[in-house]
Amino acid sequence: MxxxxxxxxxxxxxxxxxxxxxxxxxAVIQPELVLSAFILRLRNSVVLTTLPFVIMRLxxxxxxxxxxxxxxxxxxxxxxxxxxxxxxVIMLCLISLATYTLGKNWPNLLLWVFLVLLGFYAAGxxxxxxxxxxxxxxxxxxxxxxxLMGLRGFFGGLVGIVSGFYVRFMLGDxxxxxxxxxxxxxxxxxxxxxxxxxxFALVNEPAGYVNTKxxxxxxxxxxxxxILKTDQNxxxxxxxxxxxxxxxxxxxxYYPYAIKLLGVPESFVGSLLxxxxxxxxxxxxxxxxxxxKHGNRLLLLINTCVFVLSPILILLSGxxxxxxxxxxxxxxxxxxxxxxxxxxxxxxxxxxxxNIGGMIGRMNYLxxxxxxxxxxxxIAFMNIxxxxxxxxxxxxxxVSENLSFQANFLLSFTLSLVALYYAYRLGEPRNQQINGx
Numbered sequence: 001m002x003x004x005x006x007x008x009x010x011x012x013x014x015x016x017x018x019x020x021x022x023x024x025x026x027a028v029i030q031p032e033l034v035l036s037a038f039i040l041r042l043r044n045s046v047v048l049t050t051l052p053f054v055i056m057r058l059x060x061x062x063x064x065x066x067x068x069x070x071x072x073x074x075x076x077x078x079x080x081x082x083x084x085x086x087x088x089v090i091m092l093c094l095i096s097l098a099t100y101t102l103g104k105n106w107p108n109l110l111l112w113v114f115l116v117l118l119g120f121y122a123a124g125x126x127x128x129x130x131x132x133x134x135x136x137x138x139x140x141x142x143x144x145x146x147x148l149m150g151l152r153g154f155f156g157g158l159v160g161i162v163s164g165f166y167v168r169f170m171l172g173d174x175x176x177x178x179x180x181x182x183x184x185x186x187x188x189x190x191x192x193x194x195x196x197x198x199x200f201a202l203v204n205e206p207a208g209y210v211n212t213k214x215x216x217x218x219x220x221x222x223x224x225x226x227i228l229k230t231d232q233n234x235x236x237x238x239x240x241x242x243x244x245x246x247x248x249x250x251x252x253x254y255y256p257y258a259i260k261l262l263g264v265p266e267s268f269v270g271s272l273l274x275x276x277x278x279x280x281x282x283x284x285x286x287x288x289x290x291x292x293k294h295g296n297r298l299l300l301l302i303n304t305c306v307f308v309l310s311p312i313l314i315l316l317s318g319x320x321x322x323x324x325x326x327x328x329x330x331x332x333x334x335x336x337x338x339x340x341x342x343x344x345x346x347x348x349x350x351x352x353x354x355n356i357g358g359m360i361g362r363m364n365y366l367x368x369x370x371x372x373x374x375x376x377x378x379i380a381f382m383n384i385x386x387x388x389x390x391x392x393x394x395x396x397x398x399v400s401e402n403l404s405f406q407a408n409f410l411l412s413f414t415l416s417l418v419a420l421y422y423a424y425r426l427g428e429p430r431n432q433q434i435n436g437x
Contacts, residue, residue, distance in 0.1 A: 011139035019152025027163035053393035056122035063126025081131025085197035091121035092190035103179025149360040150288025160277035168270020243419035245389035249396025250412030280353040296365035303357040311413035317343035
């Protein structure tokens with residue numbers, strides 16, 4: 001486990017700025033909202049709207065495995081962040097160009113070009129995440145990593161609210177027509193991702209422990225599998241991550257559900273981004289406080305417990321559609337709000353909130369239990385062993401289209417309960433870490 005106990009204040013500040021910039025990227029290319037709306041515009045299929053989830057997860061996981069095998073022999077990992085980030089900027093530029101040139105006359109061709117380029121984009125995330133996590137582990141004390149992520153989330157949330165208004169304008173009647181609106185969104189994501197890469201490249205990364213000899217990919221996989229046998233905390237964190245990743249079958253179809261059953265307009269995507277960012281903004285400091293002061297085991301347990309509420313609320317929205325409350329509405333600056341839409345907003349906000357909290361808890365917990373020389377492998381194998389869950393958004397789309405949205409949300413609820421059980425089984429590595437010093 002890492003003995004890094006000092007914080008590089010320059011790296012801390014850059015990390016916060018980087019997080020705010022990154023939130024623009026995540027807002028304008030949200031897979032569960034913006035990309036789903038884009039796919040639904042090209043082809044009216046719930047199943048196809050889940051493909052961005054599947055493709056991004058699969059290519060990210062595979063690239064993580066390959067890159068981690070190389071990265072363990074490098075004393076500094078910043079080059080992997082810069083190279084992966086620069087490659088992703090190029091892919092976003094190509095997606096924007098393809099959308100602008102093909103969207104009007106060749107929507108079917110654009111669909112498949114988009115999915116291929118999105119796969120390449122996500123492959124770059126594998127390289128970037130290894131470099132990012134390694135730099136954080138070397139420069140930020142384990143007692144301040146939660147604070148860093150909380151500040152990234154807070155300022156990112158403020159930027160996310162502004163980004164929501166931008167998305168709402170671009171997809172609304174007053175914005176550019178299709179496909180120029182989506183082309184502008186992808187170009188915006190490319191610009192701010194470039195700013196992210198440039199800012200984080202300014203961090204001074206110290207040299208770290210390296211393996212002098214690179215193992216074959218086969219040996220690398222075998223070594224990764226052995227972690228499950230020797231590290232109980234890694235095993236239960238993996239099972240918690242797996243169940244929660246599988247439970248994403250619910251949020252993956254929130255947008256098609258809102259369009260097809262709740263009758264919300266396309267521009268409501270922006271309103272969802274605005275409202276969810278505003279509702280989740282205060283929780284960033286709560287997540288960081290829990291993680292820093294009481295440990296990431298407790299953070300993951302609380303986060304998983306809160307996540308269970310998301311499928312409950314979305315199921316409640318379907319029930320309210322069959323009651324007189326479905327006709328109640330209030331005209332606001334963000335459009336008509338109804339009790340049904342409130343349930344949708346809260347369900348998505350909880351998903352967003354727990355996604356942020358889970359990211360903070362999962363990364364920091366993993367960094368605490370991972371030995372210095374095996375850190376890239378721990379990160380990569382946590383990703384690669386989640387590969388089976390990558391297909392679940394697609395399964396969720398098929399269940400929703402062939403059975404019902406409600407059946408899919410019930411399955412999501414059940415899986416989230418199993419995830420809660422495994423979160424409870426996690427140990428607290430910080431006590432061992434402190435006692436060992």
